[in-house]
Amino acid sequence: MNRFLVILVLAVIGVLGFAQGTVRSLDVWEITGSGSVVQLDENTGNARAYASMSAEGSCNKKVWTLQFTTEVQVAQWAEWSISATKWTWFVRKPGDYYADAIQFSLKSNGDVQLSASGFNDLEYATGGGVNRYIETYYYLTTDASNTPPSTSVWVRASDVNGSLVVEDSAALHEGMTAHLWNRIHVVNCNSASTYRDTGIITLTLLNQKPWINPDDGSWGNTVDYVTQEK
Template sequence: MKKLLILLAGAILLLPAFAFAGNPSPWPPIGTEVEVFQLEGDAWRSLGIGDPGAFARAFTSLPAVGDSNRQFWRIDFQNHASVAQWVRWSITGTRWDWFVRKPGCYAADCIGFTIASNYDVDILYAGFDDLLYQGTGGVTLTIPVWYATWNLGTPPPPASDEWIPAALMNGKDILIPDSEQLHQGLSAKLWNKICVQQSNSACEYEDDAVVVIELKRIKPWIDPETGYFRPLQ
């Protein structure tokens, strides 16, 4: 192990380089919690002690003492940081509203979304389907729907494989791997296409769906429900 020679009060301390072997920090942590300060602009702001919603917490442990006439003392130190996975995302809208005067096929760039994270992220889809007639009676009770992830300012070609029928979205598991681009943030547009037929009765049509973002590396000291620190006890 690489050693650093430091002159301290006329004695020589042999210090190993900080080791980062990848061993996880224990939780609950051993030792004593100490106050953490976060840099905001050019000033330090206290994060206090014991706050489960704090951005960072720190603990000190393994005290050591010495008392003898030895010439050299070797004191091993370790500095370890356990970094949680985070995600930051935004969606320009979670609802589409079509107002259709005449039958036909229509497409629109309905939403944009961005996502950033510091590790792999899964995107899961459920509940997608054609729009369902909301009244009683009616003739053709559904309006076919397709979706496409497409970053251009005009829709994909009508027959393009980019258009995915709504029901085929269900069960899709899109893994976004850890990368520099993901850390900085990825953006995309979700296009929506509907085909209103002459046989669709005048009424309201609707479908409700769910998109789930899953973080793939949750630390044992993070509460997966709240995203805050787990209790110390």
């Protein structure tokens, strides 16, 4: 008999535990900017919702108190654009030249790390050459007027490499714009040829949620992050 009671109690506890921990996926609709209403697909929509932590009671107590919690976990997003990813120069004679800017725009709701690598002086692309390198400089400005830079503000290409963090701010949420200028110094001993260098800029979202697939930004297993916290 005692063994039977133990099994019965464990079974009841198990059922209650399952009820408390059940997570139910909900249908979700979006009110668009135009005012129309669209039901979201669970796999492709931008929001999901779950109901969890069911409760029940049955006795003669006078007052029942129920807590209701709404929790929203917001992923980090980013929108960016760049007006070009290549400068192509045509130079007839030696000189110190600089060109107008490439424009870069960034918008996000969290810290974004910008990392630069591979930026160096332009190198002779084929064969030998007397001087295999062309001195190369860059200038970055967030000045909306995009005023041409003075000679003192240019940064040598190799010094561009490194990282910086654009911190979460109202300005970043609204969108920030920067202009990148390019300067080359062609000298007499640069042989006739093509010179080239390719650098890499990497954007990393530093406050991304673990339920976002880091490779493509798609949904991960969100149900695992439905917590019991209130």
